[in-house]
Amino acid sequence: MYGESDIYKLNPALGFVIYSTCKLLYVILYIALFFCFRLSLFITYFMNFLNKNAPDRKVKIKKMPPASSSQLQKKAGSAPTAAIITLGCKVNQYESEAIAERLTSLGFDVLTSADVCDVYIINTCTVTAEADRKSRQMIRRARTLNPGAAVIVCGCYAQGSPLDVARIDGVAFVSGSADKLRAADAALEIVKNGIPTSPVVSVGALPTTYEPMEISHAPKTRAFVKICDGCDGRCVYCIIPSVRGRVRSRKISDITSEVTRLVEGGCLEVVLTGIETASFGRDTGETLIDLLRAVDSVPGIRRIRLGSLDPTIMRPHFIEAITKLRHLCPHFHLSVQSGCSKTLAAMRRRYTAEMVEEAAAALRAVFPRVMLTADVITGFPGETDEDFEETLNFMRRMRFLSAHVFAFSPRRGTPAATMDGQIPPAVRRERSSQLISLQRKITDDVIAEYIAAYPKDEILLEATSGRLSGHTPNFIETIIKQTDSASSAVSGRLYDVIFTGCRDGIAFAEII
Numbered sequence: 207m208y209g210e211s212d213i214y215k216l217n218p219a220l221g222f223v224i225y226s227t228c229k230l231l232y233v234i235l236y237i238a239l240f241f242c243f244r245l246s247l248f249i250t251y252f253m254n255f256l257n258k259n260a261p262d263r264k265v266k267i268k269k270m271p272p273a274s275s276s277q278l279q280k281k282a283g284s285a286p287t288a289a290i291i292t293l294g295c296k297v298n299q300y301e302s303e304a305i306a307e308r309l310t311s312l313g314f315d316v317l318t319s320a321d322v323c324d325v326y327i328i329n330t331c332t333v334t335a336e337a338d339r340k341s342r343q344m345i346r347r348a349r350t351l352n353p354g355a356a357v358i359v360c361g362c363y364a365q366g367s368p369l370d371v372a373r374i375d376g377v378a379f380v381s382g383s384a385d386k387l388r389a390a391d392a393a394l395e396i397v398k399n400g401i402p403t404s405p406v407v408s409v410g411a412l413p414t415t416y417e418p419m420e421i422s423h424a425p426k427t428r429a430f431v432k433i434c435d436g437c438d439g440r441c442v443y444c445i446i447p448s449v450r451g452r453v454r455s456r457k458i459s460d461i462t463s464e465v466t467r468l469v470e471g472g473c474l475e476v477v478l479t480g481i482e483t484a485s486f487g488r489d490t491g492e493t494l495i496d497l498l499r500a501v502d503s504v505p506g507i508r509r510i511r512l513g514s515l516d517p518t519i520m521r522p523h524f525i526e527a528i529t530k531l532r533h534l535c536p537h538f539h540l541s542v543q544s545g546c547s548k549t550l551a552a553m554r555r556r557y558t559a560e561m562v563e564e565a566a567a568a569l570r571a572v573f574p575r576v577m578l579t580a581d582v583i584t585g586f587p588g589e590t591d592e593d594f595e596e597t598l599n600f601m602r603r604m605r606f607l608s609a610h611v612f613a614f615s616p617r618r619g620t621p622a623a624t625m626d627g628q629i630p631p632a633v634r635r636e637r638s639s640q641l642i643s644l645q646r647k648i649t650d651d652v653i654a655e656y657i658a659a660y661p662k663d664e665i666l667l668e669a670t671s672g673r674l675s676g677h678t679p680n681f682i683e684t685i686i687k688q689t690d691s692a693s694s695a696v697s698g699r700l701y702d703v704i705f706t707g708c709r710d711g712i713a714f715a716e717i718i
Contacts, residue, residue: 231290287323288314291344294331296479296513298361300430301386302329304419308390322352325393325415329394330363330371334615338363342374349376356396360389365409365449372405372619382409382683383450385417412436412451420464423474427668427676427698428511431468433461433497434480438488439516441543442554443586443614443622446481453485458492462500469506472698475535475666476501479513494519495527502531508700509666509679514539515580518557520565529569529572530642534575537607537681545600546593553586553622559600566604575660577607577652583612584641585634588627594637601644605652607681608711609645613638653682657705657713665715668699678703684713691717 288309292302305327306316317323326348330341341363348357356378357372365382372380378401379392388408396402416435436451437444465476478501480486486494501510510533517540528534540562544550547558562716569576582601584594601609613634616623665676665684674686674695687706695701695717703715 207416209218209506241640242666261649283315284327285315286393287321288325289316289317289319289321289323289348290327290329291319291348292329293337293341293344294329294333294362295475295481296430297432297435297481298331300326300421300432300479301419301632303421303425303430305329305386305390306425307421307423308387308422309393312390312394314390314393320351323355324352324397324572325356325358326351327358327360327393329389330359330361332361332363332366332449332617334612335617336615338367342714345371345374345377351373354395356401358389358392358396359709360386362446362449365412366445368407370408372407378402378404378509380405380407380409384410384413387419412449413454414452416454416456418460420460422467423471424468427473427666428475428477428509429468429473430477430479430513431461431464432480433478433483434486437482438485440554441625442552442625443617443620445617445620448619450481453482453491455480455485455487455490457490458497458500461497462504463564465501465504465507469504474698474700475509475511476506476507477511477513482516483513484516495524498528498531507533510534511537511681512539514541516541516556517562517565520569522568525565525568525572535679536573537579537679538576539579540565540581542580544586545582545597545604546589547596549586549589549593549597552588552625553583559596563600563603573647575656575680577682578604579681580604580606580609582609582611582641583614584611584637584709585629585631587622587625587629589629589637598641601641601648605648606645607652608649609641611638611641611645646711650708651659653708653711653713656680656682657708662702662704662718663715664700665703667695669697678713682713683711684715687714687716689716 258275258714288307288321290302292298309316314325319326328341328344328348331337332341341361345357345359348355353376357376358379358381359377360381360383362383363372368380368382371377378396381388381392392406398404418431421429434453434455436453437447438453439447439479459476468476478497484494486492486497498510510531515538542562543553543555545559547560549559566578569578582597584597612651613631614622616628663678665678665686667674667676667686669675674688674692676686678684684703686695686703702718705713705715707714
């Protein structure tokens with residue numbers, strides 16, 4: 207063993223001492239490195255905890271008053287440019303539009319996410335692990351578009367994992383779900399003073415009251431209007447309450463004022479949306495029915511839609527009340543999540559599959575043309591093959607127009623992430639694929655039956671570049687054939703159509 211060492215040849219005892227000492231030092235160094243690594247992990251998690259839970263531990267930026275475009279041009283030579291990349295729900299889309307309007311008021315030219323800009327604002331989502339991945343991907347994509355740009359990150363993923371976001375190369379500023387207009391103020395600060403040498407993290411406690419925010423025009427044909435924020439639900443799989451806070455409702459008078467301005471600007475359709483839309487008014491004493499009646503009375507409004515609804519809202523008194531509204535569209539999106547009552551109980555949902563079916567039957571009894579859509583999760587912990595078969599049969603009976611199908615995604619910090627009976631990812635994906643295939647067939651059958659029963663309908667034209675398309679009141683996507691009557695069609699207008707067929711979840715029609 208020691209025959210090749212000169213030291214051992216001269217003095218075997220000394221060689222053994224030196225060898226043993228070196229080996230001991232190696233072991234000590236290994237242990238020290240191990241503990242340093244564990245300590246760094248502890249510090250990272252501890253800092254994340256502080257950022258998410260301690261309202262006093264946030265780095266604030268100086269709030270700047272709105273500056274005119276000419277002031278910015280005088281300082282920089284031309285108006286700075288910005289783009290917003292939005293992930294996730296309708297609430298995020300509304301908030302991004304409010305940020306865009308704030309940027310415009312500060313003198314920015316707001317461009318598309320494909321343009322080379324001075325500033326990119328990424329409004330993130332964290333509802334699933336895939337949403338987290340896409341949020342990171344969009345942050346890096348912004349840097350690819352312009353390596354010298356400032357990247358500002360806000361939204362739910364930033365609220366839940368601010369330090370993870372700050373570590374991504376190129377991120378200049380991180381805010382969360384609160385005070386999203388702060389992202390625009392941060393953009394102005396950066397344009398004036400340059401990109402900070404290290405990311406500014408400004409994520410603190412979530413608010414307990416509704417934060418004022420509004421839009422003055424619809425960016426597209428229909429306008430999303432935020433009516434409430436936060437969620438009081440405690441579904442075991444959902445991370446959203448921890449990054450959005452409790453339910454905070456907006457005043458009906460503020461909502462109707464905003465809808466009035468949008469309609470006066472030419473918008474014919476609004477979507478009233480929130481994180482937990484059905485809980486609107488729980489904290490203020492107003493009700494969703496009160497809001498719907500008020501918006502239904504806005505002069506010039508033609509269509510009203512509701513965001514995703516908890517099925518428990520579809521009680522007899524609610525259904526009776528909405529039948530009296532003149533402009534409410536006969537389309538309701540229900541956050542069903544499963545067609546198996548056992549799985550719903552495990553999720554801590556507040557209804558059974560049978561209750562959903564009863565609500566659907568009640569709606570179909572009073573709205574002959576009603577269409578229902580849904581969210582469904584497959585592969586929830588403990589979901590057996592028999593449970594999944596129950597969901598498949600439920601979907602066959604319910605005959606949704608469409609369904610957003612998600613494979614279960616464990617979210618760190620939720621009870622479901624550590625529940626017994628975790629389903630292998632491959633099985634989750636297979637069940638999701640199977641349900642999506644079933645729903646595609648159901649969708650085609652539902653549309654075919656509808657256009658046979660109702661050959662004429664009305665669409666709100668939503669696109670004129672490339673092809674004409676729009677949606678019926680009950681949300682059937684419809685492509686318009688290019689004819690003489692269609693050549694002068696204008697996006698944002700309502701048109702009577704006659705159906706000519708359907709394929710792959712889309713109806714085809716001609717303008718009458």
